[in-house]
Amino acid sequence: MGVSGAERDERIRALLAVPALSGPEELPSVADADGFGELGVSRSLYSRGEQDPYVRRPWVDEALDSALRDRDFVLLAGGSKAGRWRTAWEAVRRTLPGARLLVPRPGIAALAGLLALEPPLRAGDAGAVVVWLDHLERYLGIAHGMDGALLDRLRSLAPRVVLLATVESNVREHLLSTEGRLGPTARLVLDQATMVVVPSGPGARNETAEAEPQPPDGELAGVGAVLEQRRQQGLHASGDEAAGLGSALVRAAVAWRRMGLFRPIAEAELRELARLDPRFSAPEPDDGTRWADALRWALTVPPEATAALLEEVRPAAGPTAERAFRAADFLVSRADQPEVPLAAWDFVLRRCDAFELKAVAEAARTSGMTRVAESALRQASRSAEPLIASYAGFRLGSDLEKRGDTSGAHGAYRQAVADGGIDIGVWTERRGTPDEPSGTRRGASADSMMAAMACVNLAQSLAEQGRTAEAIAACREAIDMDDPIGTALAAQNLAGLLRRQGDTEAARSAYEQALAACTWHGDPAGLRGMVAADLGALLAEQGETAAALIALEVAVDSGHRLAAPRAAARMGLLLSERGDSEKAVAAFRLAAEAEEPEPAAAARLQLAVMTEQTDPEQAAALYRKTAACGMPRLAGLALCGLGALLIGRGDVSGAVRVYQEAIEPGRTDPGSAARAAFRLGMLLEEQRDMDGALSAYREAMRSGDRESAPPAAYGAGCLLERRGDFRGARDAFRQAARSGHPRVAAWSLILLSDVLVRLRDPQGAGSALERAARCADPDARRAALERIDRLPRGPGPDGTAARTTEPPYGDV
Known part of the structure; x- marks a missing residue:
C-alpha cells in the first residue's frame, strides 16, 4: 500500500500498540519503552507493576537469555498464572536493551499491515529489532494468518530481528494437535521457534535464593485466592442476583473461548450466551439494569488483585462500536470448567463467519463433539471464501472417512477440489490439452493447496478400495495443481501405486517428479528425504547400485528423522555388498542413531556383524544391546550372532548361557529360538552333557523350523x-x-x-x-x-x- 506523508504516519500509529518516540517510524528502544504501561506487563495475575520486584528463576532466565542472544524466534510458554509477560520483559531488558521494539496491535491484521507498507517500514538506525507478540494463538490457525512467508518478511525488517512471542501451554498443545491442513501451517511456525517453558503457580516464582526482597509466598498466593474466592462466590450465589448473573456472564465468556473463538465476545452475544446457562434464570435481553449490575460485578477488580474475572476490550473502531469482553486467561485454562452445552455450540455456529467456523470445528473435535465439528465443517464448506470452503471439505472428508462413510468422504474431497478452483469432472487420464499442454504449471494458491491435499486423500482412499486406476488419475490431477506440498506427496503416492503394479520405470519417473517438486517449491513439508529414500530403494531393487547410492545419500543429507536413518541402513547394505566396508560401517553407525527402535536395532546388528573381526569387544556389546531391544526377531539374530562370536573366542560356557537365554519363551522369534536350541544341543553334546543336549535337540525338533x-x-x-x-x-x-x-x-x-x-x-x-x-x-x-x-x-x-x-x- 503505497501511501506517504501524514496518511502514512497516521496508519503506522494506528497499527502500533507501543508508539514511536519522535517520528512515526522511530521505534522506541527496549530501554526506553514502558513495559508496565503501554506494553501491558502488569496484566499478569500476580504482578502489580514496577512495585513488585522481579524474582529470578535461573533455570528459566538463563535459557531465555541464551535464546534471545542466539535465536531469531523465541516462544515463552506457560500457564495463565506463570508470569510469562514479566519474565519475557525482564529478559529483553537484560539481553537486548538497545534493540528497537516493535509491538503491533493484537491480531494478524495489524502485523500484516505493518509489513505491507510501501515503501517498507523503517526501524530507525536499529541494528536489531524485537517484535513482541503476546498470545501467539491470535496470529495462528486462521486463514491468511502467520506463515513462513510472513516470518521471512519480519526477518527482513533489520539486520537482526528477534521475534518474541508468548502462548499458554494448553493453547500451544491444542494448536500442535490440530488436524487438517491449516493445522500444519500453525505447526510450521511453532516448529521454527525456540521454546522456553515458564513453570506455573506462586511457588514456582519463588524457588531461588537470588530473589530480591519480595512479598511472602502467602501474600502472592492470596492474590490468586482473591479471584478464586470471587469466582466461587458467583458460582454459589444465593440472594445476590448480580453475582449469580455475573457468574453466568463469566461462564459464557469462558465457553466462548473454549469453543475456539479468540475474538472478544460482543455484549449482545454475551447476554444471549449467558441466557443458555441452565443454572441461572437470566432476565430478558432488554432488561438493561439487571444486566448492567451483573456486568459490573464481573468487571470489578477485587481488593489485593490486579485483574477481574471479565475484562472489557476497547472497541475496535469509533465511539459507537459495541462493547466487547474477554474472560481472564486463568479461567479458560482451569480444569474444573463444566462441559460446554450443546445449545452453546449451536449458538456460536449461527454467529460465526467462515474463518471462525474452522476454529470452532477444531475446538469441537478436541472436545469430543464430533457432530458439532461436522456441522461446522459442512457450514464452512458452503462459504464463499475459497480457502475456507476447500479446507472444510478436506477436513470433512477426513472425518467421514474415519467414521467409515467412504462415499460421503469422496463427495467432500471432490467438493474441496472444486472449491479450490479445480474442475475435476470425471477422473480421467488426461495429461494435456491444446489449451493447457501436459507439463504446464498452474499457479499455486492457498485454496489450491487444500484442493491438492483433498485430491491426495481421495487418491489414497480410492487405492485402499482397490480402485487403482481412479487413484492413479487422482494423483496425477493433484500433481497438475502444482501445490508446494500436494504435488510432491501425490507424486510419491503415484510412484507407490505404479510400483505395486510392477511398472517400475513409471514409478521411478514419479519419484523423480516428486523430488523435482520438492526442489522447485523448497520442500515445505519435508518430503524430500522420504522420496529420495523410496527412490533409492527402488533403484537398489533394479540393481542400479550407483544411482541408488546417490538417491540414498540425498535422503541421508536431508536429515529427515525417519527417512535419513533408513536410507543410511540401506546404503550400508549396498556398500557392504560392494566391499566398501569402511563406508558401510559409517552408514550403519548413522542408522544406529535412528529414532525408530527397529531400524536402529537392525543397524546395530549389521554393525556387530561387520566389526566381529576388527573389534570383537565392540561387536559383542552391539549384539547385547540389540538383544535387549525388545523385538524378538532382532533379539534372536543378535543372541545367535553373539553365541557364535563367543564360540569363536573359546568362551563355550558363555555361548551356552547366551543360547539358553535365546530359547526362553517369548524372548526371541521361533526361528531364532530353534537355531539357538540346535546350537546349544551341539555344545552340550561336546561337553558330554548328553541329557542337556538331547533336551535342546528336542526343543529344536518341536519348533518345526525348516533349517534347524x-x-x-x-x-x-x-x-x-x-x-x-x-x-x-x-x-x-x-x-x-x-x-x-x-x-x-x-x-x-x-x-x-x-x-x-x-x-x-x-x-x-x-x-x-x-x-x-x-x-x-x-x-x-x-x-x-x-x-x-x-x-x-x-x-x-x-x-x-x-x-x-x-x-x-x-x-x-
Whole structure:
C-alpha cells in the first residue's frame, strides 16, 4: 500500500500498540519503552507493576537469555498464572536493551499491515529489532494468518530481528494437535521457534535464593485466592442476583473461548450466551439494569488483585462500536470448567463467519463433539471464501472417512477440489490439452493447496478400495495443481501405486517428479528425504547400485528423522555388498542413531556383524544391546550372532548361557529360538552333557523350523542310537528324513536303515537305503549303495520274505 506523508504516519500509529518516540517510524528502544504501561506487563495475575520486584528463576532466565542472544524466534510458554509477560520483559531488558521494539496491535491484521507498507517500514538506525507478540494463538490457525512467508518478511525488517512471542501451554498443545491442513501451517511456525517453558503457580516464582526482597509466598498466593474466592462466590450465589448473573456472564465468556473463538465476545452475544446457562434464570435481553449490575460485578477488580474475572476490550473502531469482553486467561485454562452445552455450540455456529467456523470445528473435535465439528465443517464448506470452503471439505472428508462413510468422504474431497478452483469432472487420464499442454504449471494458491491435499486423500482412499486406476488419475490431477506440498506427496503416492503394479520405470519417473517438486517449491513439508529414500530403494531393487547410492545419500543429507536413518541402513547394505566396508560401517553407525527402535536395532546388528573381526569387544556389546531391544526377531539374530562370536573366542560356557537365554519363551522369534536350541544341543553334546543336549535337540525338533529342526532330529537320533534307544532313534531319523533337507535327509535315511536292521526290519531298511541311493548327495548315494549290498536276507518281522526294493516310500 503505497501511501506517504501524514496518511502514512497516521496508519503506522494506528497499527502500533507501543508508539514511536519522535517520528512515526522511530521505534522506541527496549530501554526506553514502558513495559508496565503501554506494553501491558502488569496484566499478569500476580504482578502489580514496577512495585513488585522481579524474582529470578535461573533455570528459566538463563535459557531465555541464551535464546534471545542466539535465536531469531523465541516462544515463552506457560500457564495463565506463570508470569510469562514479566519474565519475557525482564529478559529483553537484560539481553537486548538497545534493540528497537516493535509491538503491533493484537491480531494478524495489524502485523500484516505493518509489513505491507510501501515503501517498507523503517526501524530507525536499529541494528536489531524485537517484535513482541503476546498470545501467539491470535496470529495462528486462521486463514491468511502467520506463515513462513510472513516470518521471512519480519526477518527482513533489520539486520537482526528477534521475534518474541508468548502462548499458554494448553493453547500451544491444542494448536500442535490440530488436524487438517491449516493445522500444519500453525505447526510450521511453532516448529521454527525456540521454546522456553515458564513453570506455573506462586511457588514456582519463588524457588531461588537470588530473589530480591519480595512479598511472602502467602501474600502472592492470596492474590490468586482473591479471584478464586470471587469466582466461587458467583458460582454459589444465593440472594445476590448480580453475582449469580455475573457468574453466568463469566461462564459464557469462558465457553466462548473454549469453543475456539479468540475474538472478544460482543455484549449482545454475551447476554444471549449467558441466557443458555441452565443454572441461572437470566432476565430478558432488554432488561438493561439487571444486566448492567451483573456486568459490573464481573468487571470489578477485587481488593489485593490486579485483574477481574471479565475484562472489557476497547472497541475496535469509533465511539459507537459495541462493547466487547474477554474472560481472564486463568479461567479458560482451569480444569474444573463444566462441559460446554450443546445449545452453546449451536449458538456460536449461527454467529460465526467462515474463518471462525474452522476454529470452532477444531475446538469441537478436541472436545469430543464430533457432530458439532461436522456441522461446522459442512457450514464452512458452503462459504464463499475459497480457502475456507476447500479446507472444510478436506477436513470433512477426513472425518467421514474415519467414521467409515467412504462415499460421503469422496463427495467432500471432490467438493474441496472444486472449491479450490479445480474442475475435476470425471477422473480421467488426461495429461494435456491444446489449451493447457501436459507439463504446464498452474499457479499455486492457498485454496489450491487444500484442493491438492483433498485430491491426495481421495487418491489414497480410492487405492485402499482397490480402485487403482481412479487413484492413479487422482494423483496425477493433484500433481497438475502444482501445490508446494500436494504435488510432491501425490507424486510419491503415484510412484507407490505404479510400483505395486510392477511398472517400475513409471514409478521411478514419479519419484523423480516428486523430488523435482520438492526442489522447485523448497520442500515445505519435508518430503524430500522420504522420496529420495523410496527412490533409492527402488533403484537398489533394479540393481542400479550407483544411482541408488546417490538417491540414498540425498535422503541421508536431508536429515529427515525417519527417512535419513533408513536410507543410511540401506546404503550400508549396498556398500557392504560392494566391499566398501569402511563406508558401510559409517552408514550403519548413522542408522544406529535412528529414532525408530527397529531400524536402529537392525543397524546395530549389521554393525556387530561387520566389526566381529576388527573389534570383537565392540561387536559383542552391539549384539547385547540389540538383544535387549525388545523385538524378538532382532533379539534372536543378535543372541545367535553373539553365541557364535563367543564360540569363536573359546568362551563355550558363555555361548551356552547366551543360547539358553535365546530359547526362553517369548524372548526371541521361533526361528531364532530353534537355531539357538540346535546350537546349544551341539555344545552340550561336546561337553558330554548328553541329557542337556538331547533336551535342546528336542526343543529344536518341536519348533518345526525348516533349517534347524532336521539337523536337530539327526543329532537326537545319533544320541539315542548310542544309548541303545533304537525306537527313539528310529523316530528321530524318520523326522529328519521327512524334512527333505538336501543333506540331512539323505544321511538320516542311511542311519535309519542301520536302526531298522537292529529292530529286525530289513525290508524297511532296504526301502530307506533305496531312497537314499536316489538323493543328490554323491557321498550319501555311495554309502547307501554299499549298505544295500550288505543288507541281511531273510524273513522280516512278520514272517514274509525280505525285499530290497519298494518303489513307494511310505513309512519313513
